[in-house]
Amino acid sequence: MAEGLSVTSPAAGGAPRKGRRTARARGLGVVFWLSAGWVTLVIALAATAGLLPLADPAAVGVGDPGLGPSAAHLLGTDELGRDLFSRVVHGARISLVAGFVSITLGLVVGGTLGLIAGFRRGATDTVVTTLANSLLAFPALVLALAVVTFLGQSPQNVTLTIGLVSVAPIAMVVRGATIGCAGREYVVAARMLGAKNRRIILREIIPNVAPVALSLSLVWVATAIVAEGSLAYLGLSVQPPTPSWGAMIAEGRNTLAESPGTALWPSLFMFLTVLGLNFAGDRLRDRLDVKGDAT
Amino acid sequence: MFILTRALQLAVVLFVVSALTFLLLNLLPGDPVHAILGLRATEEAVARLTAELSLDQPVHIRYLEWLGSALRGDLGSSYINHVPTAQAISEHLPVTLQLVAVSQVMALAIAVPLGVYSAHRPNGWVDRLASGFTFATLSVPPFMLGVLLVFVFAVTFNVFPATGYTSFAEDPALALRSLFLPALTLALGSLAVYVRALRADMIATLRQDHVTTARAKGVPAGTILWRHALRSSSLSLVTVVALHVGALTGGAILVEQIFALPGIGQLTVNSIFQHDYLVLQSCVLVIAVSYVLVTFLADLIYPLLDPRTRHG
Amino acid sequence: AKPAVRATGTPRRGGRLVFATQGEAGGLDPAATLFDRSGHVYARAVFDRLAALDAQGRVRPYAARSITPNREATRWTIELRPGMTFHDGEPFDAAAVKTNFDAQRDHDFLGLLLGPIEATRVTGEHTLVVEMKEPWSAFDSYLTGYPGAQLGYVASPKTIGKGGDPRHPVGSGPFVFKEWQADDHLTLTRNERYWRRGLPYLDQVTFRPIPDPLARENALRAGDIDALHSQDAQTIAAFRGEQGFTLADDLSTTFGQKDITLVALNVSRAPLNDLRVRQALACATDATKYSKVIDKGLAPVMDGLFQRGSPYHAGSPYPAYDVERAKRLVAEYERERGPLPPIKVTIQTTPRDITAFSLIQGMWRQAGIESAPVQVSKDNFGEVLLGGGYEAVIGAFFGAGDPDQNALYFSSGSAAPNGEPALNFTRNRDKAIDAALAEGRQATGAAERQAAYRALNERLNTALPFVWLDATPYSLVTRPDVGGLLEPALPDGGRELGLLRGVVNVTTAWRAR
Amino acid sequence: MTDQAPLLKVVGLKTYFDTPRGIVRAVDGVSFELAGDRTLAILGESGSGKTVLARSIMGLLPRKGVIRQGSVLYKGEDLAVMGERELRRRRGADIAMVFQDPMTSLNPVHRIGRQVGETIRLHRRVSRAEARSRSVTLLRSVGIPDVERRARQYPHQLSGGMRQRVMIAMALACDPGLVLADEPTTALDVTVQDQILTLLAAQRARRSMGLLLVTHDLGVAAGRTDEIAVMYAGRIVEQAPTERLFAAAKMPYTEALMESIPKLSDPPHTRLAAIPGRPPDLVNPGPGCAFAPRCRYSAARCAREAPPLRTIPGTRHRYACWHPVGGES
Amino acid sequence: MTAGTAHLRAPGEALLRVEHLVVTFPAGRGRTVHAVSDVSFDVLPGETLGIVGESGCGKSSMGRAAVLMPPPASGSVVFEGRDLTGLRGEELRRTRRRIQMIFQDPISSLNPRRRVGDIVTEPMAIWNEGGPRERAARAREVFEAVGLDYDAVAGRRPHEFSGGQCQRISIARALVLDPKLLICDEPVSALDVSVQAQILNLLEDAKARFGLSLVFIAHDLGVVKNVSDRVAVMYLGRLCEVAPAEELYRAPAHPYTRALLDAVPVPDPAARPAGSDPALAGEFPSPLAPPSGCRFRTRCPLATGRCATEEPQLREVRPGRHVACHHA
Numbered sequence A: 001m002a003e004g005l006s007v008t009s010p011a012a013g014g015a016p017r018k019g020r021r022t023a024r025a026r027g028l029g030v031v032f033w034l035s036a037g038w039v040t041l042v043i044a045l046a047a048t049a050g051l052l053p054l055a056d057p058a059a060v061g062v063g064d065p066g067l068g069p070s071a072a073h074l075l076g077t078d079e080l081g082r083d084l085f086s087r088v089v090h091g092a093r094i095s096l097v098a099g100f101v102s103i104t105l106g107l108v109v110g111g112t113l114g115l116i117a118g119f120r121r122g123a124t125d126t127v128v129t130t131l132a133n134s135l136l137a138f139p140a141l142v143l144a145l146a147v148v149t150f151l152g153q154s155p156q157n158v159t160l161t162i163g164l165v166s167v168a169p170i171a172m173v174v175r176g177a178t179i180g181c182a183g184r185e186y187v188v189a190a191r192m193l194g195a196k197n198r199r200i201i202l203r204e205i206i207p208n209v210a211p212v213a214l215s216l217s218l219v220w221v222a223t224a225i226v227a228e229g230s231l232a233y234l235g236l237s238v239q240p241p242t243p244s245w246g247a248m249i250a251e252g253r254n255t256l257a258e259s260p261g262t263a264l265w266p267s268l269f270m271f272l273t274v275l276g277l278n279f280a281g282d283r284l285r286d287r288l289d290v291k292g293d294a295t
Numbered sequence B: 001m002f003i004l005t006r007a008l009q010l011a012v013v014l015f016v017v018s019a020l021t022f023l024l025l026n027l028l029p030g031d032p033v034h035a036i037l038g039l040r041a042t043e044e045a046v047a048r049l050t051a052e053l054s055l056d057q058p059v060h061i062r063y064l065e066w067l068g069s070a071l072r073g074d075l076g077s078s079y080i081n082h083v084p085t086a087q088a089i090s091e092h093l094p095v096t097l098q099l100v101a102v103s104q105v106m107a108l109a110i111a112v113p114l115g116v117y118s119a120h121r122p123n124g125w126v127d128r129l130a131s132g133f134t135f136a137t138l139s140v141p142p143f144m145l146g147v148l149l150v151f152v153f154a155v156t157f158n159v160f161p162a163t164g165y166t167s168f169a170e171d172p173a174l175a176l177r178s179l180f181l182p183a184l185t186l187a188l189g190s191l192a193v194y195v196r197a198l199r200a201d202m203i204a205t206l207r208q209d210h211v212t213t214a215r216a217k218g219v220p221a222g223t224i225l226w227r228h229a230l231r232s233s234s235l236s237l238v239t240v241v242a243l244h245v246g247a248l249t250g251g252a253i254l255v256e257q258i259f260a261l262p263g264i265g266q267l268t269v270n271s272i273f274q275h276d277y278l279v280l281q282s283c284v285l286v287i288a289v290s291y292v293l294v295t296f297l298a299d300l301i302y303p304l305l306d307p308r309t310r311h312g
Numbered sequence C: 001a002k003p004a005v006r007a008t009g010t011p012r013r014g015g016r017l018v019f020a021t022q023g024e025a026g027g028l029d030p031a032a033t034l035f036d037r038s039g040h041v042y043a044r045a046v047f048d049r050l051a052a053l054d055a056q057g058r059v060r061p062y063a064a065r066s067i068t069p070n071r072e073a074t075r076w077t078i079e080l081r082p083g084m085t086f087h088d089g090e091p092f093d094a095a096a097v098k099t100n101f102d103a104q105r106d107h108d109f110l111g112l113l114l115g116p117i118e119a120t121r122v123t124g125e126h127t128l129v130v131e132m133k134e135p136w137s138a139f140d141s142y143l144t145g146y147p148g149a150q151l152g153y154v155a156s157p158k159t160i161g162k163g164g165d166p167r168h169p170v171g172s173g174p175f176v177f178k179e180w181q182a183d184d185h186l187t188l189t190r191n192e193r194y195w196r197r198g199l200p201y202l203d204q205v206t207f208r209p210i211p212d213p214l215a216r217e218n219a220l221r222a223g224d225i226d227a228l229h230s231q232d233a234q235t236i237a238a239f240r241g242e243q244g245f246t247l248a249d250d251l252s253t254t255f256g257q258k259d260i261t262l263v264a265l266n267v268s269r270a271p272l273n274d275l276r277v278r279q280a281l282a283c284a285t286d287a288t289k290y291s292k293v294i295d296k297g298l299a300p301v302m303d304g305l306f307q308r309g310s311p312y313h314a315g316s317p318y319p320a321y322d323v324e325r326a327k328r329l330v331a332e333y334e335r336e337r338g339p340l341p342p343i344k345v346t347i348q349t350t351p352r353d354i355t356a357f358s359l360i361q362g363m364w365r366q367a368g369i370e371s372a373p374v375q376v377s378k379d380n381f382g383e384v385l386l387g388g389g390y391e392a393v394i395g396a397f398f399g400a401g402d403p404d405q406n407a408l409y410f411s412s413g414s415a416a417p418n419g420e421p422a423l424n425f426t427r428n429r430d431k432a433i434d435a436a437l438a439e440g441r442q443a444t445g446a447a448e449r450q451a452a453y454r455a456l457n458e459r460l461n462t463a464l465p466f467v468w469l470d471a472t473p474y475s476l477v478t479r480p481d482v483g484g485l486l487e488p489a490l491p492d493g494g495r496e497l498g499l500l501r502g503v504v505n506v507t508t509a510w511r512a513r
Numbered sequence D: 001m002t003d004q005a006p007l008l009k010v011v012g013l014k015t016y017f018d019t020p021r022g023i024v025r026a027v028d029g030v031s032f033e034l035a036g037d038r039t040l041a042i043l044g045e046s047g048s049g050k051t052v053l054a055r056s057i058m059g060l061l062p063r064k065g066v067i068r069q070g071s072v073l074y075k076g077e078d079l080a081v082m083g084e085r086e087l088r089r090r091r092g093a094d095i096a097m098v099f100q101d102p103m104t105s106l107n108p109v110h111r112i113g114r115q116v117g118e119t120i121r122l123h124r125r126v127s128r129a130e131a132r133s134r135s136v137t138l139l140r141s142v143g144i145p146d147v148e149r150r151a152r153q154y155p156h157q158l159s160g161g162m163r164q165r166v167m168i169a170m171a172l173a174c175d176p177g178l179v180l181a182d183e184p185t186t187a188l189d190v191t192v193q194d195q196i197l198t199l200l201a202a203q204r205a206r207r208s209m210g211l212l213l214v215t216h217d218l219g220v221a222a223g224r225t226d227e228i229a230v231m232y233a234g235r236i237v238e239q240a241p242t243e244r245l246f247a248a249a250k251m252p253y254t255e256a257l258m259e260s261i262p263k264l265s266d267p268p269h270t271r272l273a274a275i276p277g278r279p280p281d282l283v284n285p286g287p288g289c290a291f292a293p294r295c296r297y298s299a300a301r302c303a304r305e306a307p308p309l310r311t312i313p314g315t316r317h318r319y320a321c322w323h324p325v326g327g328e329s
Numbered sequence E: 001m002t003a004g005t006a007h008l009r010a011p012g013e014a015l016l017r018v019e020h021l022v023v024t025f026p027a028g029r030g031r032t033v034h035a036v037s038d039v040s041f042d043v044l045p046g047e048t049l050g051i052v053g054e055s056g057c058g059k060s061s062m063g064r065a066a067v068l069m070p071p072p073a074s075g076s077v078v079f080e081g082r083d084l085t086g087l088r089g090e091e092l093r094r095t096r097r098r099i100q101m102i103f104q105d106p107i108s109s110l111n112p113r114r115r116v117g118d119i120v121t122e123p124m125a126i127w128n129e130g131g132p133r134e135r136a137a138r139a140r141e142v143f144e145a146v147g148l149d150y151d152a153v154a155g156r157r158p159h160e161f162s163g164g165q166c167q168r169i170s171i172a173r174a175l176v177l178d179p180k181l182l183i184c185d186e187p188v189s190a191l192d193v194s195v196q197a198q199i200l201n202l203l204e205d206a207k208a209r210f211g212l213s214l215v216f217i218a219h220d221l222g223v224v225k226n227v228s229d230r231v232a233v234m235y236l237g238r239l240c241e242v243a244p245a246e247e248l249y250r251a252p253a254h255p256y257t258r259a260l261l262d263a264v265p266v267p268d269p270a271a272r273p274a275g276s277d278p279a280l281a282g283e284f285p286s287p288l289a290p291p292s293g294c295r296f297r298t299r300c301p302l303a304t305g306r307c308a309t310e311e312p313q314l315r316e317v318r319p320g321r322h323v324a325c326h327h328a
């Protein structure tokens, strides 16, 4: 029976067909790990902000105004004498929550919609794409302004807004990936074996679409952080004196001359974090070889 | 046929967008009547104006009324300063359009050679440098980038104006100069995406058999890059450019604010704050129309670039 | 500081000026739009004012030849200069002025300010008589063209009110309307037939609204504009001592009234309807620190409605900064009425307001008073303020050429319940204040007026609808080759007040190159 | 061309790829000669290095990560040491190539007439119009009907067979001395394959060119070639004139290959003599014969020592095996 | 007009009986591709039906329509006596599990994100059969049948295997549900010649061991002959000839079959003189606008006027041999 090809040891039959695996593990590169490290650090700082021995970020006059970095105030103080390190760390909370939570939201809503549209096609698809296109055509800032002014300025609402804005692009990406995947022969094979739609989506489609969405999601998070910054810059994010990076930059921009740190530190944190996310996301996307897997 | 179905789709999108705006504005707090009347908001004045603006009607009736007159080309006038909406838009829209156009020309002028060369020598030093540079620019939010550019090029070196707008019709050279920094701010944001898209497509194309065929024919490398590979590699680029341009019409708001440009974004923001809903409604519509038109244009460009996508 | 912009040498004819203002004006019909600071800058380039303030703060005729009250100040006679015409050729005569006056009196809001006017009568081609219901000694200050006093601007009667295009002003002023692109620029060109011989010097003046102070400063540094005005101490701090620009400010001006940055308290809303809470807030607020931190120590700290040095300023009963006392007051309040809820402070979404709020919040917290911000946009600010939809609000108010111009903000008559628009936005009703305001308006003697306004100040500082912070310093920054912007000559000799509340006159401006 | 210098002489050609997995020895010491006017088939399974060999001869491999040794003498000139510029002048003019997949080998965005004309204009100083008329003639000569219209069409508007004809026209455009055809019919149906092979053979004969026909199909090689070289794991393991190879294959691999193919002459359900195992990995070849693990005659020596390519005296038959089929002769 | 059902055996005998199958696809702009036009065939238990034809002639469409993936435009598919085309939803799902399919591309028919063990036990999970132990045991059995060691391969993912091994895995997956009929859509076209023989032998073995019937689609005539009992030749959505394998190859009756056989390159240098004319001229016509009458007439050496007007029916020319040609 089947002469001689029975595989007896992993080594004999298991030499990888292509060297993708090993290349993947090795090839992420130093910059990726630097980026990931930075983002992780910022996340850790933000998560433990309450536990760290930091000054109250809103407390005025914990130090003299406009101090430079020192042991007492790692990044110095702003023109109100608030501790900049504490503010930047607490600001990270808002920015990161706005970034990650909103994209999670977008992924759940947009992902589901895209998945259903891409899988069912037909009328469902038409409705979803039309809605998504309408959302895309709708100026995001007007949407954001409307939601924020309607529901009030709170971290939750800002997050919700950015999540809402991210729904359409995410839905379109997921839809595309789903269509690409639903046409593959392993989906036909699963159906031949009698799998029902739910099972096919769960077992065959999601495992192939999720990496696409997830590898893009870091880039989306970066975009969402910038979006929060933009809203904050327009004074539409969280209420003062709660710090957020964008709000700090907007506030500190006018006092660049006397206390440059007020705007520069949050700018630097934001830049590095967004850069890190973009870079790590891009790397990951390259490495996950999204194209090869989903289309 | 194709154009017809697309046009129909676009009409539906516009319908949904305008209806959505109406609904959204209806939900917004604040009341145009009080905003307009201010101190004069006596009870009967409120009632009179409410009726005048048909704010006492249910939303869908108002929407249909608005739609009816909009379709007849009547977009109404501002509640606040009574300037006809069409005039307000025709004053502000060209600014944004010129800004976006210049920014995209800039972005493409940098992105195309950079993308092509990066793909020609992937992981070469140009590629690495380009990717580092474009990622950095991608990661500076526009409000930081704008402030930075102003500080360097306008305040410190006085090379370009920090604010203001001159129309091309008036003085092309000055117009270019005054649009330079804001356009650059927008362009640098798009740059990374464009370079990545083109580079990826280009690398894929350069791996294709027909490129080998060309090499086997003895076609020089430069000709292969620019004549054989670029055109069929620009589909993704066209797509992302369309998406960016479409989004920029409404997305240049921050840049318009930083550079004090009287664009459609400013008009939109002002009309939101002033509850000038008729103007806002039209702004949203104009932004949506330009988005939709640009994506439509992209659809028309694909077949020009790639005959395989030609219909019929 | 001495005004630094001075014409060196003789003015030169020709050239253009680009002047950046703080924001766009809604329109330029004096009878339809309430001008803000930018509006006034625009307006005095296109229109003539009947009167002006001189460098000592006295009212002097400008387009009018004379403005004279009767002894009781119940009838004012305005004599016009013969031969003046508007840009559209209409004669600038008593009938035209009457049309303007009547149109403003018909205006819902402007009409309120002009309440005491009984009637206007044309008694000669160039003579207009204004009859008052009651003595109105400061009426002439309403003709000088400052915020709250725009009656002095005279537009061509053809263009005023309903029939005209508010964005195509036609006046008799030094410059003629050319074009106006909203939110971008208003361009005016020289009126070749201006009645003031030899003026204006400039061929063209362009106003550009740049709301963001930093953008405005950058524009000047980048050379986009030639001059700007600002109400941000930051601007003074930034340009003070800087080579290559000339800076002027109004820090040393003591007459009239300054714009005062303050926290206004809505006395008709709990818990601020309790005097102890207002006292506590006043005690908890360190205005000196505020001035130092927010206004770089440049702005004079205020302890009342008038600045030190003003004739109306007096040692007042305003509570001194005293955290302990504030705490006691809060405790007292809480014993009686339960925990003090956080005070909602309405601010505008500008970085400056946000910083100011953060600082005040920090101060109040030290006295055990919590507060929370409510952000509104610039455009909604007025609506919220006048409608009483706030508890406390941070803002700058009351700058005027004459204290009488602010009467409506304090009088009981202009208060209204929350939800209805009221100029007396703190809704503080006080008979004594009404009396003081009437006295100030009617008194013709300086001493009587002084007493009246000192009484007003005293009452305000007792009832405490306002927590005073500091005066708002206005500044004017130009390129060095811009001359004639400050203390321009008046038509009949003497010098005009160059910079009050950011309003400047470009009639005599000139470029050295 | 003199008889002493063969049209193409490949000596010890090695082409390795430096990959993250290690060095891939795609072509590992290949030598052969091809006289003008003759057809040599390179026969081998997928991954045996046929394509790499053909491209390596043309110098068409990427610059980066490729290690190349040996010489490629075309009419006595070594292509392997030529600069890119010089090589470019020969490609398309002296040596032309036809690729496997006519779907992807033509530029999808250029009209086919232009693609043929481009080759002409690259190597011949002719006007645009001249190039156009020449390309029309060429296209007609490869059997494209309604040429004038077809020349203005894009590749996707043509059938696979038509496209391959265009490829051939392009290859013939400058009357090359040598054509390398890399599996020119693998993507085509049998009936079309038949047409294309016939066309290639006819053109080769008419223009008396050398033809290197790369294929994995024994049948294709059998009918149209003068000589066959069998490749396995980057090496030529047997080479002989076509008749001789079929009559007396020496290499067990060649034999096994012939046996594993279902023949039309066998009755249904004939059990096939499958070759066990799978083609070897080219990254870490062992020291011995690459076919040893699958070889039915394999002995201890085969795994230890690689057999050299030996020529049977007096013939053009070469093979590399310690235990040749039918014994050593 | 029908293309004939003369070649079908008695309905009771057949495991699968497909009649008058029509498959169409929308081709945009309101046009339709007639991929399969009125084709009938049947498969007896234990029989292998080979289907050959040129690319695009509708082989895959026919194979897929036979399992209603997607359902055909018209026609009936009777499997084990039940007409599948009448079934919907759950019932169809249950009946269809006895027919399984093997695809051309061994790699893309396996989900790259799942482990091979899961892929093969998935069918049992779908049908909720047995516990983990039974599933593993069954998987071990089918893996053994396709010549793979369950323990060595179960934990790995498809990309770690060669094409031949992937094809074995998909055969194993198809066998798990104990099917009666296996539809093989070009299962060896993507494989190397040396591996192809392994898979062909494996299919024969599996057929014997599990009592399968096979529909074997291929374009390689040699391969089809090797596995088939009966062969159907397709051209542009129609059947031209149906005959026992041996006879078809020995004496092709339809001119297309003959041309096809002539065009096959034979690994024998003596078989055909080099330089002879190609067996068949012309190109495969567009399925968007098939020729009238006999679809092969545009390339047929025997074509006459009648061929253009009258569509030939499959008719029995000799016992067991059915040809759709006026001139056969």
Ligand SMILES: Nc1ncnc2c1ncn2[C@@H]1O[C@H](COP(=O)(O)OP(=O)(O)OP(=O)(O)O)[C@@H](O)[C@H]1O
Pocket: D017, D019, D024, D025, D026, D044, D045, D046, D047, D048, D049, D050, D051, D052, D053, D216, D282
């Ligand atoms: N650019 C490359 N980088 C790394 N390895 C390569 C590259 N090109 C080819 N190879 C490897 O070289 C070996 C020979 O490949 P080649 O394409 O020559 O085979 P082939 O005989 O033409 O096969 P096929 O019949 O599939 O075309 C293969 O193992 C392949 O993986």
Ligand SMILES: Nc1ncnc2c1ncn2[C@@H]1O[C@H](COP(=O)(O)OP(=O)(O)OP(=O)(O)O)[C@@H](O)[C@H]1O
Pocket: E025, E026, E027, E033, E034, E035, E053, E054, E055, E056, E057, E058, E059, E060, E061, E062, E219, E287
């Ligand atoms: N999903 C589809 N949509 C539109 N047309 C299709 C579709 N599937 C197949 N076709 C068309 O139907 C015809 C028959 O296709 P089918 O795939 O059945 O042919 P085939 O004989 O299997 O060919 P191949 O040998 O290339 O696999 C072709 O013309 C093809 O283009």
Ligand SMILES: [Mg+2]
Pocket: D050, D051, D052, D182, D183
């Ligand atoms: Mg190959």
Ligand SMILES: [Mg+2]
Pocket: E059, E060, E061, E185, E186
């Ligand atoms: Mg098929």
